[in-house]
Amino acid sequence: MEHLSKSQALEILKNLIAIKSVNDHEKTVATYLQKLLAQYDIKSEIKPIRGDRANLIAEIGQGKPVLGISGHMDVVSPGKLEDWNSNPFEMTEKDGMLYGRGITDMKSGLAAIVITMINLHAQDLPKKGTIRLMATMGEEVGEEGSSYFLKDGSMKDVDGLVIAEPSGYNIGYAEKGSMDIKFISKGKASHSSMPENGYNAIDALMNLLIEANTTFRDDQIKGDSIGPLVFNTTLIKGGTQVNSIPDYAEAEANVRTIPEYDNQKVIATLHNLIKKYNDQGAQISTDIYMNEGPVLMSPKNPLITPTKKLMEKYTTETVHVAPISAVTDASNLVQNKPIEFPFIVAGPGNNTPHQINENLDKQMYFNFIDIYEKLFIDFLEK
């Protein structure tokens, strides 16, 4: 055997989709991958975090250079199951498309890099250098898993990094930062017929968030390097019963920061807005519980051109080399690397991550297994 067959590649992806690793159970994924790699004589190590959560690390080859390849094992919630056309945890094929939660983000990318390792190892490749798989937990909620790889030194000797997040036939070299902020608004309860005896905590919070929308969506916030700043309220909750003025409300917002308007500047702006409302009687406080800065590497780093040439064999459309809008484990993994560090985000997928009926072109999945094999060897052996 030199290469896993297409049906084997699909079987692996199907098995990964079947593991409900919704913000949890990455250890179950890691255990599955460990057994799979072991079948093909590749050792790996599960790095437990807590409960059923773990990272996975594995290597083939030896010595320098070291190419890091990375993907996360968690997925986001499928939302309401009845909104899906098929069971999100049962990979389904229709008209050449594959469906399932995580099929794009990013169990196909994870499967493709693992399969590439297996294929290379079966051919006794690479002849020179090391390929180090770093599969992470908790990427979707704060890139937790990759922070352990940063801390435990796994990235220290790495000479280049491929993150298999969904780019389709495009290449990412930079990404926005990301902040998760919790807002807490306290008020005073009263009967809804006598609001003058209370203070509406929901109103205060809504006023703040709507003004934050206006402020952060201003065209004046230019994003020449990696696009605009993005601010969105994504969770909100408040009140206890319809006929009582609410004395408590909370919301969470996600902010995608850019080099021109970074995390510190967002914090300063929010503090000013909150002060304004608190001066008017509100009692709003914040908890910034995720705070990852933007990543900006050179669009001319050594991984870009080879990847572009390989991708162009599979698409007639322009391969865009551009910043990506998502935050990936790169926000941890490339910390302290110089701007010319070889780094790309490139993986199978389209624009359906986190969506109902998340999907992927089946052929793209196979193509990326080919692209990765050539790219990894090209990087290590040239």
Next chain:
Amino acid sequence: MEHLSKSQALEILKNLIAIKSVNDHEKTVATYLQKLLAQYDIKSEIKPIRGDRANLIAEIGQGKPVLGISGHMDVVSPGKLEDWNSNPFEMTEKDGMLYGRGITDMKSGLAAIVITMINLHAQDLPKKGTIRLMATMGEEVGEEGSSYFLKDGSMKDVDGLVIAEPSGYNIGYAEKGSMDIKFISKGKASHSSMPENGYNAIDALMNLLIEANTTFRDDQIKGDSIGPLVFNTTLIKGGTQVNSIPDYAEAEANVRTIPEYDNQKVIATLHNLIKKYNDQGAQISTDIYMNEGPVLMSPKNPLITPTKKLMEKYTTETVHVAPISAVTDASNLVQNKPIEFPFIVAGPGNNTPHQINENLDKQMYFNFIDIYEKLFIDFLEK
């Protein structure tokens, strides 16, 4: 026997408190009252609604005029029992005060009007006209019971109405309407880094509610008769996780309507606002699940002055004749009555309805039995 004794009056109130008619079991209350009235030769009819829920109707006297007297048989939840100083369903006396769930709102008022009927009937009163007791179920949750009395014609020949809700030595002649409205906002989920692929259901809902605040709190909405319109968002909930653009959000609002800006006008205004946002891509819908109109009778209606004079015998403080902030069964019972229709809200009680350690001055309970006897006869026979 001409009058029930004080100890008999307390025994009746104690028995009513002991029936846990928390949004249910009004039929048990009605059955108790039916037996009590029957002991004193007064016939009554239980009007079953469903399960253990029913209204009760009873009459003494005959012919015109007809005075309606009304009280509800349900109480609100006692909340946490451990917060009470005594068992809320065991009437307790301390320092001249009575304690228990419903002692103020409004089993004392209900007991007082029933006892007044018994006392009058024992004296072969009224000599002229009819007193019709309408005891209701489901008042605390949407005034359901009184809607049946409105529909079955029980109010048609009524020439005056006393609602024994807790006013203390004050008189209500008007009340705001009340609407409970649920707003549902649908959007489209996407990754929070790509909001352009989604539609933020929370943002759409907040924009609508904030504009509704501005609209309904405009000083132009004058409330000369019963104060200002009140609009408050009291519940809100939306989103599934911090890094996904939310595809669903919902909120509930309570609106206190006034004759100058009534329920229909509120609905029309909201529909216009919602249309504006839906035309911009939102998908907001409403469910108006409680919809009681405002009540505005004349502060000079024929029941006011006699009641005021009677109350002034029992208090040294000013007897206020004013709109009340709560909604009562009047929102159903006085529908289609002219503004000069004789109507008051007057009953024993203080400002502890719905509260822990709800209480009532015992003497006030006895005094209202006296007040009602004189008031009812004065109204019918003068």
